[in-house]
Amino acid sequence: EVVLTQSPATLSLSPGERATLSCRASQRVSTYLAWYQQKPGQAPRLLIYDASNRATGVPARFSGSGSGTDFTLTISSLEPEDFAVYYCQQRSNWLTPITFGQGTRLEIK
Amino acid sequence: QLQLQESGPGLVKPSETLSLTCTVSGGSVSSSSFYWGWIRQPPGKGLEWIGSFYYIGSTYYNPSLKSRVNISVDTSKNQFSLKLRSVTAADTAVYYCVRQRGTGYGDYWGQGTLVSVSS
Numbered sequence: 001e002v003v004l005t006q007s008p009a010t011l012s013l014s015p016g017e018r019a020t021l022s023c024r025a026s027q028r029v030s031t032y033l034a035w036y037q038q039k040p041g042q043a044p045r046l047l048i049y050d051a052s053n054r055a056t057g058v059p060a061r062f063s064g065s066g067s068g069t070d071f072t073l074t075i076s077s078l079e080p081e082d083f084a085v086y087y088c089q090q091r092s093n094w095l096t097p098i099t100f101g102q103g104t105r106l107e108i109k
Numbered sequence: 110q111l112q113l114q115e116s117g118p119g120l121v122k123p124s125e126t127l128s129l130t131c132t133v134s135g136g137s138v139s140s141s142s143f144y145w146g147w148i149r150q151p152p153g154k155g156l157e158w159i160g161s162f163y164y165i166g167s168t169y170y171n172p173s174l175k176s177r178v179n180i181s182v183d184t185s186k187n188q189f190s191l192k193l194r195s196v197t198a199a200d201t202a203v204y205y206c207v208r209q210r211g212t213g214y215g216d217y218w219g220q221g222t223l224v225s226v227s228s
Contacts, residue, residue: 001172034214036156043205043218044156050212087156091213094144097171098158098213 002027002090006101012109019075021104023088028068032091035064035073038103039084047086048073075106083108111135113206113219121200121226127193131206131219132186139164139184144209147180147191149202150221157202161209162189196226 003026013019023033031051036044046055048064051071061076075082088101117129131145138145146161160170160180170178174193182189193200203223207215 032212034212036215043221044215045218046214046216049210049214049216055216089156089214094161094167094169094213097173098161100156100158102155 001097002029002092002099004088004090004099004101006086006088006104008104009102010105010107012107013078014109015078015080017078019073019078019082019106021073021075021086021106023066023071023073023101025069025071025090027092029090029092031067033064033066033071034089035062036087036089037082037084038087044087078106080108082106111208111217113208113217115204115206115219115222117222117224119223119225121196121224122228123197123226124195127191127196127200127224127226129191129204129206129222129224130188131190132188133208134187136208137184138182138187138189141165142210144211144213145182145189146207146209146215148205148207148215150205151199151202152223159191159193159204198226200224201226 005024007022033051035048038044052064085103091098112134144161147159162168177194179192203221205221206219208217
């Protein structure tokens with residue numbers, strides 16, 4: 001099973017600042033890495049798929065990068081609605097389990 | 110617009126079977142372009158993949174749950190279902206049904222349904 005480790009666990013920033021979230025895989029997952037945003041009481045929302053592709057309707061301030069074992073989600077300039085929990089998820093192949101990182105909580109400083 | 114809606118009991122007794130159904134509208138569970146799956150989230154915790162299926166009849170399960178899980182599909186009703194046997198309090202979670210692309214990411218999610226395991 002591929003273990004995803006997200007860092008930091010909590011990130012405290014102010015609106016307008018740049019946010020950088022990390023996701024490290026215990027083994028190579030190629031670019032089969034996705035990022036989700038989850039707000040309280042809501043289902044996760046897909047932001048980035050295949051490491052660097054923005055999902056439909058996702059603002060351009062969200063970007064993803066990385067391959068292999070190290071991935072990054074960047075929010076270029078934080079808006080008030082961006083404060084939420086962010087999860088990464090991998091699928092190396094359908095014969096091994098899909099796994100999620102433990103999440104990064106992005107909170108208002 | 111694709112919509113997924115979970116339904117089923119919100120309370121299940123320990124050792125019994127949790128049964129949920131996901132009704133899909135605006136799309137087809139028989140589509141060759143997508144997988145359909147279940148993901149859960151215990152209160153205050155992270156996300157756990159339970160399993161997924163592909164229209165040709167292939168199913169994929171999380172090894173940690175495989176011995177207790179079954180996912181099935183009813184194409185006539187455009188629904189798919191989850192059964193989780195021998196539940197314990199550790200199975201208390203919000204259960205989401207999700208449409209997945211070939212590389213595993215979920216692009217459409219149901220709103221989720223909380224299932225509590227308690228006597």
